Amino acid sequence: MTTLGPDSLPRPPLCPVDDTVEAPEAKGRHCRKLAHGILTTAEARLTEKAQGGTITLADVREVFARLLVPSSEQDNRFSSAEEHCRHLLWHRDDETNRKDPFRRLMVRPLEGLFDHRSEGISRHFLHNYFQFLEIMFADSLGEYEHRCRVVLQSLRVAHGKQLTWETFYADPHTARILSHALRRLITFIESPTGQWAWPHTISRPDPDGYAPSPAEAETVLAALRDTWRGLEFQVHPVGEAQAGVGR
Numbered sequence: 603m604t605t606l607g608p609d610s611l612p613r614p615p616l617c618p619v620d621d622t623v624e625a626p627e628a629k630g631r632h633c634r635k636l637a638h639g640i641l642t643t644a645e646a647r648l649t650e651k652a653q654g655g656t657i658t659l660a661d662v663r664e665v666f667a668r669l670l671v672p673s674s675e676q677d678n679r680f681s682s683a684e685e686h687c688r689h690l691l692w693h694r695d696d697e698t699n700r701k702d703p704f705r706r707l708m709v710r711p712l713e714g715l716f717d718h719r720s721e722g723i724s725r726h727f728l729h730n731y732f733q734f735l736e737i738m739f740a741d742s743l744g745e746y747e748h749r750c751r752v753v754l755q756s757l758r759v760a761h762g763k764q765l766t767w768e769t770f771y772a773d774p775h776t777a778r779i780l781s782h783a784l785r786r787l788i789t790f791i792e793s794p795t796g797q798w799a800w801p802h803t804i805s806r807p808d809p810d811g812y813a814p815s816p817a818e819a820e821t822v823l824a825a826l827r828d829t830w831r832g833l834e835f836q837v838h839p840v841g842e843a844q845a846g847v848g849r
Contacts, residue, residue: 707770707771709731715822724818727804730814733806785830788830
């Protein structure tokens with residue numbers, strides 16, 4: 603069996619560590635556009651009702667009551683806003699996940715799957731994968747993130763601005779974190795609850811309609827298993843590495 607560990611995992615290009623999360627550009631711009639459209643419609647209807655530049659409270663209430671009645675114009679406006687918000691949240695989550703050291707670490711075993719455009723896994727898969735990690739690790743997710751940041755901080759002291767994600771991945775402390783997390787993840791996936799939760803969470807379509815296939819989910823799971831088994835032999839002394847999941 604081929605073992606995979608920190609030295610044999612597929613390696614992305616070197617890049618400086620940047621774990622700061624930037625706010626999306628033009629924050630709230632689309633929401634303001636939606637509000638502007640509704641208020642513009644209300645203003646036009648109030649102007650029609652006004653007599654001599656004045657309008658009664660009853661007329662104002664009537665105008666706003668009509669705005670609350672479903673119409674094709676309003677439906678299109680809200681549908682467009684909802685679609686935009688879904689994409690905004692999707693990409694914001696992706697940006698957050700990309701800069702979080704623990705989530706990056708959990709993607710490390712899968713990097714080789716994204717190399718081949720014709721046969722590889724779409725990176726859209728990662729959104730569902732991260733959601734599954736949040737469900738599975740629950741409250742302990744924050745502890746894993748904290749441990750990764752402690753390792754990063756220690757490496758920053760030693761390497762300064764020369765620190766790269768490659769250095770983080772290769773650190774023995776990082777390998778132990780990944781081994782521990784993968785053992786918990788795979789044990790859960792192979793439990794009765796996990797056997798239901800994994801395919802149902804992973805196969806959800808994204809805002810663009812992409813939905814991972816069962817074959818892709820199995821390919822990802824196989825990569826996670828292989829990496830975990832390889833790490834077990836590196837993290838633990840020979841003879842103490844676990845021979846099977848959950849033992």
